Amino acid sequence: MTAAPPKGWCPGALRPMISGDGYLVRLRITGGMVSASAARAIARCAQDFGNGLLDLSARANLQMRGVTEATLPVLVETLQANGLVDESPEAEAVRNVIASPLAGLAPDAAFDIRGSVYALEQRLVSDATLHDLPSKFGFAIDDGGGLSLSGVSADIRFLALHDGAPRFEVRLADGDEAAVIEAAALPDVAGALARAFFEEARQCDLPPRRMAKLVATRGAEGIWRAAGFSPARRGAPLGSSPQPLGLNSLGACNWLGLGFAFGRVSAQSLAWLADKAEHHGSGELRLTPWRAILLPGVDASGAEKIISQASADVIADPSDARLAVIACSGHPSCASATTLTQQDALALAPLARSLAPSGVTLHVSGCAKGCARPAPARVTLVARDGLYDLISAGRASDAPMLQNLDLNACRTALRSMASPEGIHP
Ligand code: SF4
Structure with a gap:
């Protein structure tokens, strides 16, 4: 095991990151698919070796908090014994792949993408030339079903096509130019585009660390060319995040979506969900990038029982203000x-x-880095010396409209923004 990562690295299990409440140990969960037994093992680890809290990340991974210097070695040993850790820090860092949460289950998907997800992860791990990809450089594989990943950030995006053959549309970040590839070619294409990213980034004085920035700096054409092919069509506009909470039914596929404020899940709740997945569902949990966990195979009566027994940190109602x-x-x-x-x-x-009946309207950030939400929000509050600066329709790093607000002043500002007259600096 190596020491804490250098600045800019994302934490893993083998290269955890120190934070204010101890080590942050992130588990990269392939396709967000967790068996009930694995979920229980993770919950036990969080309880025994951390502070009993886990975060559901925006990349559909789980991270344990509050791990200490003393508990870290035995935590990693336990995770290894449960097959939850990669062989090297480089392998875990490069496995930054997000997949449709209902992969292999959703009847409205173009096809089962799980084989492509495994194949891409395998390629990323085994091809050492890709291990220098920037820590946040990520891939998305969307099965083309209703729980679309089009609102989820990705550097290289694959969308399964409903055209009868197993094929993907490939896009660079949020660009609308798309190439079409056979599903079997996905690992080769991902590798070629990642190497093209390196090649083009090297031409820049300050090499960008994300595909969107590289495309904005040098254009997409050179990247496609360096990868050996060219886009043949325009992709459909990228959408926003779907709403996965509550009981949902799609043909033969039922699932219950349960959310958590800020994606924070207690070890008890995770273990409880694992039990419910076994008793009422398919015995599997699916992690999503939307601060929610799906329990596939749960029917209406199971959902009713689960919701009635849920603790206060579990959110089943999509209109819950915490969302x-x-x-x-x-x-x-x-x-x-x-x-x-x-x-x-x-x-x-x-x-x-x-401020709005659905979606995230308020981002509260501890500093201008804005880790919780890189995208703009209707209102962003950024802490500075114990007070908040308020940014309207912007990111945490943008110029504030109001400054030095305590919590009551924030309330007043939000009330004004919700009123028809609005607020004026
Ligand atoms: S936004 Fe700032 S305060 Fe919040 S987690 Fe990131 S670095 Fe820490």
Whole structure:
């Protein structure tokens, strides 16, 4: 095991990151697919070796918090014994692949993409020339079903096509130019485009670390050319994130989606979900990039029982005000934060919901880095010296419209923004 990662690296299990509440140990879960027994093992580890809290990441991974110097070695040994850790830090870091959460189950999918997900991960792990990809450089494989990944950030995006043959449309980041490939070629194409990324990035004075930035800097044409092919069509516009909560039914496929404020799941809740998945569902949990866990195979009566027994941290109602806010871990979990971001976000959640009936309207960030949400939000509060700066329709790094707000002043500002007159700096 190596020491804590250099700046800019994403944490893994073999290269954990130190934060304000101890080591952050992220498990990269292939396709977000977790068996009930694996979920119970992860919950036990979080309880025994961490502080009993886990985060569901925006890449559909699980991260344990509060792991100490003393508990880290035995945690890694236990994870290894359960087959939950890669062989090297490089392998776990490069396996940055997100897949449709209902892969292999959704009847509205173009085809079962699980083989492509395994094949791509295998290629990324075995091809050492790809191990220098920037830590956040990620791939998305979308099965073309209703739970679309088109609102999820990706550097190289594959979308399964409903055209009768197993084929994918390939796109660079959010670009609309697309190539069409056979499904079997996906690992080769991903590798070629990743190497083209390196090649083109090297031509820049400040090599970009994400595909979108490289495309903006040098254009997409050279990247396609360096990869050995060219886009043949325009892809459909990318959409927003779907709403996966509650009981859903799609042909023969039922699932119950349960959310968690800020994606924070207690070890008890994870173990409880594992039991429910076994008793009422298919025995599997599917992690999503939308701060929710899906239990496939749960019918209406099972869903009713699960929801009635759920603890307060489990969200089954899509209109729950807690889903209107997003916040990073804040103080004391992160040394850069000076406020209790999640506590403050929950206090403001009803007002945030009054800004819009659905979606995230308020982002509370512990600093201008804005880890919890790189994209703009209707309102962003950024902590500075224990108070907040307010940004309207922007990112955490944008110029604030109001400054030095305490929680009450934030409430007043949000109320004004929800009123027809709005707010003026
Ligand atoms: S946004 Fe700032 S305070 Fe929040 S987790 Fe990231 S670095 Fe820490």
